[in-house]
Amino acid sequence: MEAILNFIGDNMEMVYFLVLAILLGIEVISNVPAILHTPLMSGANAVHGVVVVGAIIVMLQASPDNYLALTVGFLAVIVGTLNVVGGFVVTDRMLEMFKKKPKKS
Amino acid sequence: MSIHILEISYLIASLTFIIGLKMLSHPDSARKGNLIAAAGMLLAIIVTLTLYQEFDSGKALNYGLIFLGLVIGTIIGTIMAKRVQMTAMPQMVSFFNGMGGACAALIAIIEFQHHQHATVTGFDGELLVMLLGLLIGSVSFSGSLIAYGKLEGKIKDKVLPFNQAVNMILLGTIVVLILIQMVSGSSPVLFYVLLGLALVYGILFVMPIGGADMPVVISLLNSFTGMAAAFGGFLYGNKAMLTGGILVGSAGTILTILMCNAMNRSLTNVLLGAFGGSAGGSAKTGPGDQTVREISISDTAVLLSYSQSVVIVPGYGLAVAQAQHVCHELEKLLSEKGVEVNYAIHPVAGRMPGHMNVLLAEADVPYERLQEMEEINDKFANTDVVIVIGANDVVNPAAKNDPSSPIYGMPILDVDQAKNVIVMKRGMAAGYAGIENELFFYPKTRMLFGDAKATLQKLTAEVKEV
Incomplete structure (x- = not known):
């Protein structure tokens, strides 16, 4: 229990952020x-495509000899981009x- | 220095998401809002690529692969989005949503690989966030693909035996496994078992839900993907991902509820109701034994030409037949003859709310001719002819007078108040909810069978002759 409270306390800024963004x-x-x-x-579907930023970060962090991470990350970048581009278009x-058009009511 | 530019850019991107969504909820500013959000997204991607640095090693890697991935995704995404028919928009949204869910799940998989090497004592919040991102992303992925398949007609509505019970057990198992995982520390086997269970759950979750309710489900899965993206943002402390994800998560949930309200049903009813479960070839009782009366095209033309007022009720059939232009032509022709023509738009006509508005706007039908359900329902009593084009459930009187009907309680267009009702349909098949429509058997109803576009073309030609 205390550990959970500590985790929340350590991330208080994020928790504020979360609550306010939900209300927003x-x-x-x-x-x-x-x-x-x-x-x-x-x-809204296109906006959550922002997850592709996470995929890019994963790729930026992966070492060039970690093939598993590279393959999975590469896939993530492709599907994430599909979400963003397809969604907005x-x-x-x-x-x-x-x-x-002239709008009359 | 560059870290500050990165953070400020994320702030700007977050603002564009908020402003974009806000503008998307007003008809006049909607298109601009979409573009603003897209610009913010582009900014977020560019600054991540150029300014994000691995703070430990001071350098970022794999630019080539990332770039290739971005290019491939952009090309495929653009082509798919450009080629899709207006009628197929909902499943397209569902497909792209599934891709976002997959992306969130894949990120969680890689992060788990990294995380395994870390030693954490006590409550492992990072692992929990990872697990939640993985699970919600996976459910969203498999669920969206099923929704896509259903709307494409590739997957039939199917209620498996004890589907709801199986779903509850599956969900319970997932929760228990998460708890075990949290208490015993990260175990790769458990992690992949969870991944598999989540994928199965997504399939079983969407499987029993009827096609008519699919937009609600897609909207719900959409908010799921938002949450999954937010968990990813939490993992990296990335504010743009957090705002974008949470915003869609909460806004998507509200939108889902709004959609349910438009159908006068609750979310639980949609999710657990297994709409149209006893559909189709069940015993033909009551109205099933009665016969319908047909009307010829030339009779219809005469009837329409000598009417004072005509109301057109468009439905999914109009969209499938791509008949919106012919329909507009008929409406113009009748107007020239002095007939008052209006369109009655049911909020959930078609396969998505607003489907008919979009379709008729494409054919340049003037806005003021499109009347919402509330305003037009009072006018049906003074209407000479109602033409129902490829709509079914939204004019089904069972919603009013048959408490056992699955659509009981849904507000409908009261077309049976009009003096004559002409129903254009391809055949006697039931509507998407899979239930009989007694309207077709009413004495004042006449059926005009055939493809909506072909029939309307012939009808327009006949009206010209009259």
Whole structure:
């Protein structure tokens, strides 16, 4: 128990960060019209592609003779990039459909 | 010096994610918001590549391979995203989401290799974070691919015997193994067993959920991947990964709930309800024995031309047939004849919320013609003809008057209030929820069988003649 508390205490900055970011995420999304649910989901999908940064860091740290890490890391970079690039492009294509038009209600 | 630039760049990237998501939730700014978030992502990747240094050795390695990976991913991702049909967007999102989950899981695998050499006494928080990243990433990966396969029609809805029980046991086993792993210290065997179990769990988790609920599941898996990315960020103390991941994790969860609300169902109901479990070829009772009445294209044309008001209810069938342009043409033609034509948009028509809006916007249908469910439901009583094009569950009266129906409680378009209902369908197959629709057997309903695009083309030609 104490060990867990210590771990949290050592990472207090991160824990603050976590809590505030969760609240921010909830706040940012509320009040979204149903038409935008899917593009928003797709956009959010692209944003979590930021995980590719982690894959790059893994690769930067791997020593050139650690073939296992290199192979797995290489794969991680590819799939991560797929997530980012594919995600943003698909979202853009969806939103392209909502062309700017005089909006009357 | 460069470390500060790196940190500041991550801060900027985090801000673009927040602003981007915020802008994505308003129709006018959505596209710009997406581009802003993309620019932030590019910045995060570039500064990581150029400024991140292995602080121990002072140098970073393997640039060639990283670059190659980035290029391959970019090329494949762009081609896939550019080529995909508008109708196939949801499964594309699911596929990319699965890739993100895989990336998080792969990172956890490598970090575990490093971690094994470290000796930790007491509570090993880093190991826990790694395990959670691995498990959530894996579930998201296999689950997303199943969701992708289901929407592509490659995987059929299947409810395995005792599926829910098996899932609970599997989940319980995973939790127990995590605890064992945490107490006994890192064991590679246990680690890979956990990886395998998580992959299986992802498959079984999505397998029994019906196609109509897939967008909700994809949204949920999306927030899972967000969490997995956040765990990765925690591992490296990387703020950009943390913000991006947590933001998507929490925003994705809220979005999932919003989607459920749009269908008037709870998340547990979606996940455990096994929608359409008793579907398909079950005994033909009640309306199944009745016959439907067909209508010819020329009769339809006359009926439409002499109506005061017509409401078009588009559904997934319109999207599949790519009939949005013809549909718009018919609507213009009728308007020229003095008929008031509107579209009734059910919030979950099609395979994703907003699907119909996107589709009709592509065909240049004016915004003001698209009416939301709440506003148009009062108008059906004064409508002469409702044309239902490839929609089924969203107009099923069972949602109102059959408490045993799996879609009971879902708000529907009250098309049965209109004077005439014409249903365009390819055949008598059930809708995606796999249930009968008694609307088709109502006395005022007429069926117009055939491919939506071909039928609409013929109909448009006939209307011109009238």
